[in-house]
Amino acid sequence: xxxxxxxxxxxxxxxxxxxxxxxxxxxxxxxxxxxxxxxxxxxxxxxxxxxxxxxxxxxxxxxxxxxxxxxxxxxxxxxxxxxxxxxxxxxxxxxxxxxxxxxxxxxxxxxxxxxxxxxxxxxxxxxxxxxxxxxxxxxxxxxxxxxxxxxxxxxxxxxxxxxxxxxxxxxxxxxxxxxxxxxxxxxxxxxxxxxxxxxxxxxxxxxxxxxxxxxxxxxxxxxxxxxxxxxxxxxxxxxxxxxxxxxxxxxxxxxxxxxxxxxxxxxxxxxxxxxxxxxxxxxxxxxxxxxxxxxxxxxxxxxxxxxxxxxxxxxx
Amino acid sequence: xxxxxxxxxxxxxxxxxxxxxxxxxxxxxxxxxxxxxxxxxxxxxxxxxxxxxxxxxxxxxxxxxxxxxxxxxxxxxxxxxxxxxxxxxxxxxxxxxxxxxxxxxxxxxxxxxxxxxxxxxxxxxxxxxxxxxxxxxxxxxxxxxxxxxxxxxxxxxxxxxxxxxxxxxxxxxxxxxxxxxxxxxxxxxxxxxx
Numbered sequence: 001x002x003x004x005x006x007x008x009x010x011x012x013x014x015x016x017x018x019x020x021x022x023x024x025x026x027x028x029x030x031x032x033x034x035x036x037x038x039x040x041x042x043x044x045x046x047x048x049x050x051x052x053x054x055x056x057x058x059x060x061x062x063x064x065x066x067x068x069x070x071x072x073x074x075x076x077x078x079x080x081x082x083x084x085x086x087x088x089x090x091x092x093x094x095x096x097x098x099x100x101x102x103x104x105x106x107x108x109x110x111x112x113x114x115x116x117x118x119x120x121x122x123x124x125x126x127x128x129x130x131x132x133x134x135x136x137x138x139x140x141x142x143x144x145x146x147x148x149x150x151x152x153x154x155x156x157x158x159x160x161x162x163x164x165x166x167x168x169x170x171x172x173x174x175x176x177x178x179x180x181x182x183x184x185x186x187x188x189x190x191x192x193x194x195x196x197x198x199x200x201x202x203x204x205x206x207x208x209x210x211x212x213x214x215x216x217x218x219x220x221x222x223x224x225x226x227x228x229x230x231x232x233x234x235x236x237x238x239x240x241x242x243x244x245x246x247x248x249x250x251x252x253x254x255x256x257x258x259x260x261x262x263x264x265x266x267x268x269x270x271x272x273x274x275x276x277x278x279x280x281x282x283x284x285x286x287x288x289x290x291x292x293x294x295x296x297x298x299x300x301x302x303x304x305x306x307x308x309x310x311x312x313x314x315x316x
Numbered sequence: 317x318x319x320x321x322x323x324x325x326x327x328x329x330x331x332x333x334x335x336x337x338x339x340x341x342x343x344x345x346x347x348x349x350x351x352x353x354x355x356x357x358x359x360x361x362x363x364x365x366x367x368x369x370x371x372x373x374x375x376x377x378x379x380x381x382x383x384x385x386x387x388x389x390x391x392x393x394x395x396x397x398x399x400x401x402x403x404x405x406x407x408x409x410x411x412x413x414x415x416x417x418x419x420x421x422x423x424x425x426x427x428x429x430x431x432x433x434x435x436x437x438x439x440x441x442x443x444x445x446x447x448x449x450x451x452x453x454x455x456x457x458x459x460x461x462x463x464x465x466x467x468x469x470x471x472x473x474x475x476x477x478x479x480x481x482x483x484x485x486x487x488x489x490x491x492x493x494x495x496x497x498x499x500x501x502x503x504x505x506x507x508x509x510x
Contacts, residue, residue: 003490057489065447066412066419115418122394122421192404193411195488244418245411 006056007201014052014202018044018209026217034222038087041214042225045206046080049233052202058195067111067240068199075110079103079232083225100228104146107232108138111239145235148259149228152177155263156227160220171211174223176262177230178207184237184255193245196237203233231259250286342386345471345507347375353504354393358481359496368409370423372397377507379459379471387430389439389456391503393423413488420446435459436473445484452477456505469509476502 018041025040026033053060053072060069082103086096112118117128129137156173185200207230214221238256241247261279264272354373357365375391396417398409410417427441428451436457443452454477461471480497481487487495 059489061485066416068412116421117418121419122392126421192408193413194408195413195490196411198490240412244416246407 007198010052010055010202011205013055014048014205015209015212016048017051018048018206019213020044021047022210022213023216026219027213034219035088035090037214037217037219038090038222038225039084041210041221041223042080042083042087042229044213045203045210045226045229046076048206048209049076049202052205053199056198056202058198067115067244068196070110070113071199071236071240075103075107075236076229076233079229080225083228087222087225100149101146103232104149105142107145107236108141108239111236112138112243115243117243141235141239144256145232148235148256149231151260152231152262153224153227155266156224158266160222171214171221171223173262174207174214174227174230175211176259177227177234178204178211180255180259181207181230181234181237184234184241184252187251187255188237188241188245188247191241191245191247191251193241193247196240196245200233200237203230203237234259248290250290253286254283342378342380342383344510345377345379346510347373347377347391348470348506348508349373351472351504351506353502355502356499357502358499361494362496365500366400368398368400370394370397371399375505375507376510377505384430384432384437387427387437389425389427389430389441391425391505395421395423395445413491414486415446425452439475443479443484445479446486448484450479450483452479470506471509472504472506474502474504476500 021044022037022040025043026037050072058068058072060072062069062073064070064073082096082099089096109118114121116122116126118134120126152173159173181200182204185197185204187197188200189197191197207226210223210226214223235256238247238252242249242252261275264275267275349372352373352375354370355367356369357367360366370393372394373391375389377389378387380386395415396410398406398415398417400406400409409415412419422444424444425441427439429440431438433455436455436459438453438455440451440453442449454475456473456475458473459471461469463469478498478500481495481499482492482497
């Protein structure tokens with residue numbers, strides 16, 4: 001099993017590197033340098049994460065062959081490049097969003113490339129998903145990523161102007177993503193994919209390092225690039241955990257869509273009350289349905305098991 | 317002229333006799349999974365070996381007692397069928413920490429040369445696992461024939477070989493201390509003649 005001491009060292013290395021790079025880029029100037037701060041957060045986050053991964057002993061291969069290789073050598077560097085250009089340009093207009101949607105659409109196909117889900121690896125007709133299923137699953141994943149990404153960036157923009165330099169309000173979304181990434185990392189490790197989950201720990205630490213450093217900055221912090229890397233990183237971890245490990249779909253969905261609760265304080269009080277009650281009810285329903293399906297499978301005698309829908313439709 | 321005619325007649329007779337005696341053909345066998353097994357063992361913490369097996373595989377082999385160079389062995393193992401009598405461990409072994417069965421679903425062996433030895437053959441071939449192909453050499457011992465059930469001709473072999481999992485990239489670096497690098501593989505193979 002992974003060495004806890006080594007993991008703690010990697011977490012510290014990732015967090016400190018990310019914070020140091022951001023402070024070096026934006027903390028040395030008396031006047032606000034939002035472009036430098038933004039670029040520094042992207043570079044610091046990427047560098048911190050890669051140093052943390054290296055420290056743990058994760059050694060991706062080139063050319064990329066497996067999910068981790070494609071995550072660390074393709075998906076995240078491409079996104080970091082886009083966010084770096086957006087940061088230096090100083091705005092994230094329609095072109096940046098177009099590229100982000102491109103990332104949202106291609107993230108899952110990149111991670112699942114040449115896997116038994118999409119490719120006939122064991123002879124003709126052996127791929128696990130039919131073309132229709134492939135379109136539906138990849139389309140659903142792309143829509144989920146794009147939706148959560150947009151929702152959180154809009155939220156960060158909405159609350160950032162209200163935050164004064166050095167105040168934490170503008171950073172809370174980024175910190176929430178860091179918590180979700182850390183939770184996802186441990187959940188994936190517990191789901192039987194240790195090295196996949198381990199990638200998340202340096203990422204979470206680097207995100208937390210960026211948040212900590214940004215609190216020390218004497219200027220408002222535009223952390224859209226770091227936020228994007230965190231959200232896509234979380235999504236990628238959950239995808240590899242679900243499709244290459246044994247992460248339960250319900251756990252993955254909970255960890256990813258749970259981020260949308262960041263919007264809760266922005267909602268009118270009445271609506272917030274409804275959402276607060278709906279969330280645990282929906283989670284309980286999903287877990288109950290999952291347990292029911294599991295128990296039904298266990299007692300199966302070979303005959304097709306009726307679903308809940310079959311019971312509901314009976315006699316109609 | 318007479319000699320020439322005799323020559324033609326002799327050649328014709330030889331051809332005729334030759335056509336009547338069938339040339340010895342190699343025998344093709346299909347692996348019988350019910351009576352075959354693929355086991356492995358690996359050291360855990362340097363204390364004791366842990367044993368496991370693969371439950372699903374297919375294969376075939378060709379035997380030519382007269383000419384070993386025409387013999388061949390092929391096998392495909394479904395990596396996902398790994399079984400160490402512990403479902404959680406098996407799930408972990410299927411993940412990219414080890415076999416990454418969604419990316420590399422098959423473990424294959426294909427012989428490149430077969431030489432006769434006492435009681436069997438020395439087989440050299442390519443073993444592909446976790447996306448890496450390495451040459452391996454081992455002995456297969458056996459080859460006795462039997463009819464079982466009546467009417468079905470079969471033969472069988474036993475083989476043992478050793479591979480280093482690090483050469484195939486199986487097992488993340490974090491597990492290097494906990495698990496031995498050497499994996500002993502034992503195969504019992506029965507094939508039914510086609």
